[in-house]
Amino acid sequence: MISFNEAKSLLLQQVNSLGSETVPLALSHGRVLARDVCSAIALPPFTSSAMDGYACACDGPAPVELRCIGTIAAGDPLPEQPLGQGECWEIMTGAAVPTDCDRVVPVENTDAQGDMIRIHELSKQFSNIRNQGEELPRGAVLLKAGRCLSATDIGLLAGAGLHQVEVTRKVKVVLLTTGSELLCDLEQPLAPGQIYNSNSFYLQACLRELGCELLMADSIQDEPVAAREILDRALAMEPDLLLTTGAVSAGRFDFVPALLKELQAEVLFHKVAVRPGKPILVAKAPRGSWVVSLPGNPVAAMTGLRFIGGTLLRSLMGLPEEKAVRVPLLNRADSKEGMVSFKKARLEINDQGQARVVILPGQSPAQLSPLREANGWAMVEADDAKLQAGQLVSFYPRVWSDCQGESRFVP
Incomplete structure (x- = not known):
């Protein structure tokens, strides 16, 4: 039996991140970045107004009267007409600010009579203007590799014009729950000695929540010959992770360790000094699949996946070590x-x-x-x-x- 820290250390040393793939940004939520992402444009991409008002280049004391020579709305190109002495542009939030304007006066600080604008309070130079690139210059790192993409992240990347991202491949998992007492059909009444297979339903939901791709979920009776056939079939699918529950301790029907030995799996460790979940086993199959065998007690299976299986999964996904x-x-x-x-x-x-x-x-x-x-x-x-x-x-x-x-x- 090894300590919890030793088990984690072994996994962190020996489990490598999976390969990467490129996916559309719209489908990237919850995926882990495989590479740093840099902005292809400056943010903001042009100098714009921070509010509705009037763009001008006036430094005289208020009140000031200026003639409005037109309107610049968000999305409009910059006007070709230069700004003359005593003139201004009506401008909307997000609209491009002409280069010959050095401030935007909020509309609430003005009165309009026709095209004549009376400014009661003059804004300071360069106020209410968002300069091109003031948030991030072109080429700046937006997000670093190893980050799990949130909705906020996706909004940031979309604002930078990125339509696709390189992410680590989804972890492919096969789930096998063992136990002759387990009933998977929740619509059927329990026979004497049976319990409903809560482990399978919990672990399937949890794996999907973690962003894994579930290739197969099956239940195995406490019969080694039939179990060997199902294990062979599961490993033939070449999953990144084969996750099992039950039959992993030292009882008469705990056949998983012996079957893994028959299959020539390399056992990394068996039994960890944790409660619940001491019998947990981690091995690597000959074709490269990782095997995590959890105890059958429901909470032991939960903590085993959360902390031992979770360390392995995070390494496969390219996520950094978790901190409490x-x-x-x-x-x-x-x-x-x-x-x-x-x-x-x-x-x-x-x-x-x-x-x-x-x-x-x-x-x-x-x-x-x-x-x-x-x-x-x-x-x-x-x-x-x-x-x-x-x-x-x-x-x-x-x-x-x-x-x-x-x-x-x-x-």
Whole structure:
């Protein structure tokens, strides 16, 4: 058995990012940039007005009267007519400012009588003007590689005129859940000894939420010969990741480690000092597929995918190592000494705007109902067996905050 940090270190050292592909910008939400993206144009692309008003080059004391010689609307080309002494242009927000104008006077600081404009308060030189390239020059790096694209990012790239981006390839996953007691058809009543296959439904949804491409999802009975056939078929699809649940510990029906050995998979590690989820196994199949075998207990499967499988997935996607936030505890958190513990938890913000983490009741790896109140996981380190209220704990949101491109720490 290895420590959690050792397991993460091995994965970070040995798992490489997948190849890249170019996709239309409109279809890039949630994808991870494979290369830095630079702007092909200056932002803004031309000098424009920041508000509705009058563009002029007048520096006399107010009040001033100027004759309006025309209107420049957003989208209009720059007028060819030069601005004469005592003249101005009516201009709209976003419209191009002529080069012989050095300020824009807001419309509310003026009165108009026909084409004569009386200015009550004269703006300072260069005020209310957005200069070409003042936000970003042409060629500036807009977003760096390893960033998961959010809606805000896509808006920025569209504003820079980028119609496509190079992103890491989607991770192709096959999911196999094991257990003769599992019933996948939720419309059927449970027979004695059966339970509904919540793992399959949760993991499928989670994988899709993380942006993976699910090639197949199947359930395996506790029968090694039939299981071998399904494993052969799954690996023949050459997924980037084969994810299994159950049959990975040391019981009579825990056949997954033996089958992987038969298939000549190279085991990176088997058993990690974490709770829940100690029996987790990570291996690499001969054709290059990574194999992550999670325990069958639902919460152990969740934390196994979130923290061990998640480290592997992030490396495949080209995402950087995830960092936790350190937040004070509202109540105590216990753990077995020498083991990292993942606790169902809720991040709260109190009336004073202070963040705190609540460890929820019902920490059994078989109990799903406490997750109704959870928005993440508190990680109690191996050397922090007993954390008291007020001490800092590492908190991780339910899903990577950067995977969806937005913060997931809001309760």
